[in-house]
Amino acid sequence: MILMKFGGTSVANSEAIQRAISIIGSKLDERPIVVVSAMSKVTDMLYRIADMAAAQDEAQTSLLLEQLRERHITVASELLANSGHMLNEAISEINNICDYLEKVVTSVCALGELSARSKAIIISRGENLSSTIIYHAMNASGIDTELIDARQMIITSGDTLIGDPIFDEINNRVPGIIEKGYKGMKAVITQGFISSTIDGEPSVLGRGGSDYTASLIGMAVDAKRIEIWTDVDGVRTADPRRVEGTKCLDKISFEEAAEMAHFGAKVLHPLTIEPAINKNIPILVLNSTNPQHPGTSIMGNDAIADGVKAVSWKEDILLINIFSPKMINATGFVQKVFKVFRDYNVSVDLISTSEANISVTVAGQQNVDQVVEHLSQFAEVHVFTDKSQVSIIGKNVINYGDVLQRLMNALKGNNLYMISQGASNINISFVVDRIDLTAIVNTIHSNLFAQQS
Numbered sequence: 001m002i003l004m005k006f007g008g009t010s011v012a013n014s015e016a017i018q019r020a021i022s023i024i025g026s027k028l029d030e031r032p033i034v035v036v037s038a039m040s041k042v043t044d045m046l047y048r049i050a051d052m053a054a055a056q057d058e059a060q061t062s063l064l065l066e067q068l069r070e071r072h073i074t075v076a077s078e079l080l081a082n083s084g085h086m087l088n089e090a091i092s093e094i095n096n097i098c099d100y101l102e103k104v105v106t107s108v109c110a111l112g113e114l115s116a117r118s119k120a121i122i123i124s125r126g127e128n129l130s131s132t133i134i135y136h137a138m139n140a141s142g143i144d145t146e147l148i149d150a151r152q153m154i155i156t157s158g159d160t161l162i163g164d165p166i167f168d169e170i171n172n173r174v175p176g177i178i179e180k181g182y183k184g185m186k187a188v189i190t191q192g193f194i195s196s197t198i199d200g201e202p203s204v205l206g207r208g209g210s211d212y213t214a215s216l217i218g219m220a221v222d223a224k225r226i227e228i229w230t231d232v233d234g235v236r237t238a239d240p241r242r243v244e245g246t247k248c249l250d251k252i253s254f255e256e257a258a259e260m261a262h263f264g265a266k267v268l269h270p271l272t273i274e275p276a277i278n279k280n281i282p283i284l285v286l287n288s289t290n291p292q293h294p295g296t297s298i299m300g301n302d303a304i305a306d307g308v309k310a311v312s313w314k315e316d317i318l319l320i321n322i323f324s325p326k327m328i329n330a331t332g333f334v335q336k337v338f339k340v341f342r343d344y345n346v347s348v349d350l351i352s353t354s355e356a357n358i359s360v361t362v363a364g365q366q367n368v369d370q371v372v373e374h375l376s377q378f379a380e381v382h383v384f385t386d387k388s389q390v391s392i393i394g395k396n397v398i399n400y401g402d403v404l405q406r407l408m409n410a411l412k413g414n415n416l417y418m419i420s421q422g423a424s425n426i427n428i429s430f431v432v433d434r435i436d437l438t439a440i441v442n443t444i445h446s447n448l449f450a451q452q453s
């Protein structure tokens with residue numbers, strides 16, 4: 001079996017869906033399990049609807065809900081124009097999903113209160129809608145397909161909105177459900193991103209979570225391959241939306257891909273790699289608008305050469321400096337500092353220490369104010385905003401040729417707030433002014449890659 005995950009832009013409209021279906025159709029002999037995201041921008045819209053409902057903005061929520069319904073009915077109508085009863089079925093299912101969504105949104109509006117449960121229900125609907133349409137369109141194009149509800153397979157604990165998948169539960173459930181779904185069929189399709197708790201309560205895997213769904217199912221069925229179909233020719237040396245002249249990487253290791261994703265490269269959800277490593281299943285990142293391109297293979301470390309592979313970044317981070325003269329020659333200070341971060345559930349990205357100082361970076365998290373307030377009770381704390389964190393990623397990057405030299409040349413003349421080298425030898429990261437980010441990543445990229453043979 002193979003996993004084939006199609007992201008939002010790969011199912012953005014009827015043309016994109018047709019393209020995805022013809023790619024799936026060319027691989028039926030490998031028994032595809034198709035995982036789909038919501039159509040492009042739909043999940044963003046659902047998050048907005050949830051917030052507007054909480055703010056009791058009835059007029060705006062109804063407007064957006066109507067647009068959502070119309071967009072999906074239009075796409076279904078285009079795809080199923082010649083399929084008679086299938087179009088009627090699809091439209092009636094779309095209407096059911098939208099009616100339920102409207103009911104939940106109306107009750108949130110009435111109360112002016114948005115529980116995590118209601119939010120999970122609202123933001124899940126994009127995948128319900130897209131999978132329903134694509135399921136009918138696959139059948140209409142002659143691929144007998146079963147639609148499987150991902151919430152029976154992907155079971156999470158912890159945070160409802162960034163669920164923590166329970167691997168054992170998923171491994172136990174998925175193979176049977178997929179086998180049953182496959183009876184008499186040529187393919188099965190399910191939703192990315194959406195999940196449920198062991199008690200059947202709704203949850204989701206967090207933004208971009210459809211990649212993670214694909215690798216979790218891949219792990220559970222021992223898939224031969226996990227294909228991530230997106231809108232770029234594989235993993236590149238940097239995000240092409242920001243950096244000129246990026247190149248596609250033929251192959252990178254699981255560790256390199258995980259590090260890139262953790263340090264800001266949006267091409268994969270950061271946790272996608274873990275289930276694949278568990279079973280040593282290769283991940284392929286492929287372009288649905290250019291399916292002939294071989295894309296990028298992500299695989300075990302042995303087949304991967306040393307050297308710098310990519311530049312990634314987190315644009316908006318906080319740099320926190322914690323100073324205390326008591327740290328000098330004192331044991332237990334570091335532990336005391338990090339206990340505060342743990343108590344408020346704030347994870348840190350980079351850490352560096354000097355004799356009386358600890359510097360850390362944190363990205364996009366709640367509770368940072370409380371952490372700072374608490375730390376200030378026993379240390380001098382400075383928070384620097386408008387900073388970005390840039391990472392150079394690659395196997396044995398530190399020891400490789402003159403990478404450090406080239407990096408330092410590229411950074412000449414810029415303020416450099418912190419440098420940190422991962423113990424794994426796979427990552428050098430540093431903090432710069434946010435205003436300089438685009439120029440810096442372009443210079444670094446051209447210094448590191450243009451001259452690399």
Ligand code: ADP
Pocket residue numbers: 006007008009010037208229230231232234235236237238239240241264265266267268310
């Ligand atoms: P999907 O909707 O298919 O999941 P995403 O938008 O989540 O797609 O991810 C694909 C996007 O990731 C690309 O359009 C690209 O701009 C961005 N990206 C960031 N870093 C990289 C990188 N190193 N290589 C390729 N794409 C990257």
Ligand code: ASP
Pocket residue numbers: 007008037038043044126192193206207208209210211
């Ligand atoms: N639709 C979800 C999101 O936009 C999940 C995904 O696309 O991977 O975050």
Ligand code: MG
Pocket residue numbers: 007208211266267268269
């Ligand atoms: Mg994505």
